[in-house]
Amino acid sequence: MCGINGIIKKTSCSEQDITTALTQMNNLIIHRGPDEDGFTVNCEQDFGVGMAMRRLSIIDLSSGKQPIYSDDKKIVIVFNGEIYNYRTLKADLEASGVQFKTTSDTEVILKLYEKHGVESFKWLDGMFGFSIFDKNINKLFIARDFFGEKPLYYTHSDNQFLWASELKSIIDVLPIKPQISKKGLNLFLRLTYIPAPYSIYDNILKLEANHYIEYNFENHNTSIKEINQEIKPKEQSISFDDAKKKVKDLVYESVDSRSIADVPLGTFLSGGVDSSIVSLCLSQGADKKIETFSIGFKEAKMDETDKSQLVAKMIGSNHHEFKIGEDDLKDNIHEILLNFDEPFSDTAALPTYFVSKKTRDYVKVALTGDGGDEVFGGYNKYYVGKMNTKYTNIVPKPIHNILLNTSKHLLSTKNDNRGKRFKIKKMLKAVNYDGNQYWDIISLANTELELAEILAPSHYINDLFEDYRDKLYNDKVESLTDFRHVDKILSLEGGMLAKVDRTSMQNSLECRAPFLNKKIWDYTNTLPEKFLMNGWNKKHILKEAFKDQFPEEFLEKSKRGFGSPVGNWLKSSLRKELESYIEPKYLSKQGIFNLDKIIPLVQNHLDSKRDNTFRVWAFYCFQKWYSNVYIKQ
Helix, strand or coil: CEEEEEEEECCCCCHHHHHHHHHHHHHCCHHHCECEEEEEEEECCCCEEEEEEEECCCCCCCCCCCCEECCCCCEEEEEEEEECCHHHHHHHHHHCCCCCCCCCHHHHHHHHHHHHHHHHHHHCCEEEEEEEEECCCCEEEEEECCCCCCCCEEEECCCEEEEECCHHHHHHHCCCCCCECHHHHHHHHHHCCCCCCCCCECCEEECCCCEEEEEECCCCEEEEEECCCCCCCCCCCCCHHHHHHHHHHHHHHHHHHCCCCCCCEEEECCCCHHHHHHHHHHHHHCCCCCEEEEEEECCHHHCCHHHHHHHHHHHCCEEEEEEECHHHHHHHHHHHHHCCCCCCCCCCHHHHHHHHHHHCCCCCEEECCCCHHHHHCCCHHHHHHHHHHHHHHHCCHHHHHHHHHHHHHHCCCCCCCCCHHHHHHHHHHHCCCCCCHHHHHCCCCCCHHHHHHHECHHHCCCCCCHHHHCCCCCCCCCCHHHHHHHHHHHHHHHHHHHHHHHHHHCCCCEEECCCCCHHHHHHHHCCCHHHHCECCECCHHHHHHHHHHCCCCHHHCCCCCCCCCHHHHCCCCCHHHHHHCCCHHHHHHHCCECHHHHHHHHHHHHCCCCCCHHHHHHHHHHHHHHHHHHCCC
C-alpha cells in the first residue's frame, strides 16, 4: 500500500529537474507511505520520464522496495495497492520458468506484463494504481483497479504529463492554478462527491476504474482503454439454495484472500450485516482472537455501538470501541475535509477518519464491509427506485405535485433527524415521470431543480449525467441491476471508496473490502434480482447464507448508517464559519451562487426553521475547500 507519482517532460530535460518535481510531489503524500520512498528517472534526447512512490510496507517487508526493474532494466514499475491473487499468479509464472528476486506482489505485476503485456492487467484481483515504463516499445502504462479502490489523477498539457495518487501532488507542481471545473462543481453539488473522470479542476481528470492509459512517447499521444470488458449480464437458471451456497463460499474465499499480510490486521465492526459477516469469516479462519474496531457518538440517538458489542462478544474478538463528539470535530474537521483536495461532503468521512486513526494504534490493515450494499442490493434507495414506476403509474403528475408541495410543510423537520418524515420527503422529491428518477435518488445534496435554483446561471449545467448514461446497460435506469451498475460507476468510485481511501491513508492504515471482489460482483449480476432483494428484504441471499451463524433475526435488524450529526454541528460549533460563507459581499465576489436562494437556504437551517442538513453541509464543504485551498494556492 503506497502512493505513486509520475511526470513526463516532452522536451529535453535534466534528471535533476524531474527528481526535484517528484520529490515535491512525494513529500505531500508521506501519510500514504511513511515507511520508505523510491524514485526512477530516465532522460532521453527529446523527453524525460520519472516515477516515484511512497511505501506503506504490508507484504514482503524486507525486499519489496520500489521501483522494481526487469532483469535488463528496460521495464520499471511503481505500484500502489495489493494484489490478492499474486501467489497463484506467481506460481503459474514460476512453472513456466520465470524467476523472481523478491516475494512482493509488485514484481508479480511486472513479470506478468513482461510475459503477456497489457492483457495481464485483467488477471489481477486486487486494488491498485500503478505505472509501468517500457523502454523497449517507448510506452508508459497507467492502470486503475476494477472498482476504483485506489485513486489516480492525471493531467496533460503541451509540455508535460503528470499523474498521482492524490490531487495535491499535481496541483503543487503546476505553474498555473487551474480553473474550477463547472462539470465537477455541478456533480459535487448534486452527489456530495465528484466521480471519475472529472475533478474539481479543469483539465485534471481521474482515471476511471477498470481502465488504463497508454502513453506513446513517439508522438506523445494518449489513449484510454478498458481492462475488463463489462457486458450486460445474463440471468442464469439456478436454485436459491445452490446460489446461496456459492455466495457463502465466495465470501469466505474473498475474506481469506484479503487476509494475507506480514503485519497485524483487524476489522471495522459497525454491527451491520456486512461488517459483521466479514468479522465472522475472519475470526473463523484465524488461529487467535482477531482485533475489531468500532466508532460511536456521544450523542445517544446517533450511537449504535451496542450492535458491534454483540457481534464482538459472539465471535470472541478483542474489541476496541471509541466514541466521538462535537469537541473531536472541532479539533479535526479542518484536516479531514481538506485532505480530500477537492470538495467532498459525505458525512461518514468524519467517523471513518476517527475509527481509522484509532485503529492504526493497534494494526496496520483493516478489513471492512464496504461494497456489500452495491454487490448484494442493500440500499433503501433501491426500493425507492423500484417504487417510482409503481407510484407514477398510479398517481397522476398534478396530484404528485400537490403532495410534494404539501410535504414541504407537513414533513419538514427543524433538526437533523433522519427518521420516517425525512425518508418519505426524500422519496417524494426523487419521484420522476420521465424514467430518470434514479439520478435524483443518488443526488444526496441537491436534486436537479434545487441545483438550478441555487447556482448562478453561468455555472449551472443541464443534463449533468448524459455522458454516464452511455456507460450503462440500458437507456433507462429502472431495474435493480441498473441501479447497482450506476452505483458501481459513480457512488462507489467517487464517494464510498474515495472516503475510505483518503481517511484511512491519512492515518497510514490500509483498508481492504472483501465484498469488492470481481468474482462476487460478476456472480451476483447473474442471479435473479429477487435473490438479492426479495420484497422488502434487502441483501436477501447474503443474509440467508450466514443467518445460521448469528442470533435469530440479528441480520434483519435495521441500522442507521455511518453518518454524523453535522446538521446540528452546523448550528453550533461550525455556525460562525458557515455564516461567513453567506456574507453577500463574499458570495457576490465569488460569483458561483444565486444569493436570493442560497442565503435563505442556509439561514433557515441555522434558525431551525427547516432542516436542510445535506444541502447546507455540501455548501459548507465546498466553501471550506474554496476559501482554504482554491483561493490560497
